[in-house]
Amino acid sequence: MTSEDFFKRIETQYHNQLPFVVYRKPNENNIFALRQNNTDLFFTEDFTEKGFVFSPFDELDKSVLIPTDVSEAISTDSIISKSYTEHVEVSNTNNLASSESKTFHTNLINKGVEAIKNDALKKVVLSRKENISLKEANPITIFKRLLNTYKSAFVYCWYHPKIGLWLGATPETLIKIEGKRFSIMALAGTQDFKGTLNVVWQNKEKQEQQFVTDFIIDNLKTAIESYKVSDVETVKAGNLLHLKTMVSAQLKSDVSLKEVITALHPTPAVCGLPKEEAKQFILKNEGYNREFYTGFLGELNFETKVSPRSGRRNIENRAYTVTKKCTQLYVNLRCMQIINQQAIIYVGGGITTSSNAESEWQETVSKSLVIKSVL
Ligand SMILES: C=C(O[C@H]1C=CC=C(C(=O)O)[C@@H]1O)C(=O)O
Helix, strand or coil: CCCHHHHHHHHHHCCCCCEEEECCCCCCHHHHHHHHCCCCCCEECCCCEEEEECCCCCCCCCEEEEHHHHEEEEEECCCCCCCCCCCCCCCCCCHHHHHHHHHHHHHHHHHHHHHHHHCCEEEEEEEEEEEECCCCCCCHHHHHHHHCCCCCCCEEEEEEECCEEEEEEEEEEEEEEEEEEEEEEEEEEEEECCCCCCCCCCCHHHHHHHHHHHHHHHHHHHEEEEEEEEECCEEEEECEEEEEEEEEECCCCCCCCEEEEHCCCCCCCEEEEEEHHHEEEEEHCCCCCCCCCCCEEEEEEEEEEEEECCCCCCHHHCCCCEEEEEEEEEECEEEEECCCCCCCCCCCCEEEECCHHHHHHHHHHHHHHHHHHHC
16 A cells, blocks of 8 residues: 555544554564544453554553454555654743652652662652643654654554544563564663763663563563573664663463563563562652553554474475464553643653662653654
8 A cells, every 4th residue: 555545544544533553663664554443442351352452551450452353454665755754843831840840750769769778669660741732733744753763663653532642652572472482672771872882881770671681581480481581782762772681482382471461561661679569659659640651552463474483495394384373562662642732741760779860850851852853
């Protein structure tokens, strides 16, 4: 499908107030969309359903599904659009609120550090939201800018008339599962990108990232056959750098996707340690509802044709190509919600015993630029 036709269909869907999701996976060209043919609100019961899942931070809240069987699946392989370079004018009306917001956030961070020093927590991810007034708020135009700016992110625009409209460009994969093989990303630690990947990381960042890797292994130990952990790598995400490791493993045959998701979400990259205590600290102290920020989203139980990984490449062998269930979920970071003429940007950062409130505030300011730069 041409990109003009593709985006026309998305615009029509939005205009008709029907649910849809449009997205592009990291470092890929194809843009996919699901257009639901009614306004019903579907939820996942046990993650055996097929569709695009949109899950909140609080796992006690329900995960929304755009099911494939009531949706039209369309795709295109490029973004040719006249309008994506137009600039939406931003008038930041909350300069006053921003100093209040800084005071609230730095106090919150100090409270987090205190809880860690008192041994109530080991790590906690604390966040805030920021409102920006938009003069023009066409989400499809903003989505095209995100596509154009963040090639290595999972870029999406998700809409349901009964929930709202969310957009984002996240650098973090929660999990990829193909059959019983899976990989999980442990991403944490942040510094500004200043032209090179060759940077020095402080112990604070190394430790907060290590917490995430250790958590993944500890929580999945009983569910996996064996596992491999990659070396720690510095990766670029827009104007930022993060530390990343990949954990890959084979799931035991009797382990369900729901068990894996329950064991993982929310990871210490977005919540903290111990998980339940950190979550309660967040719910009690952040002073707002994260909703879908730091939740996860993506393709659930899609069917993918998989060729054997090794063996002779002959015609006989090709007959063995099998269809496997494939799930690819991303953590909902560097995201925003659009309500009327307002963009609500969500940003946070990992707090450990050595966190400094001023630099943690600055980190959220840098993270907010990922989204602000396309508004
Ligand atoms: C919680 C966020 O980022 C997480 C992912 C990468 C690095 C992070 C950090 O350095 O604190 C956070 O754990 C966010 O961007 O809002």
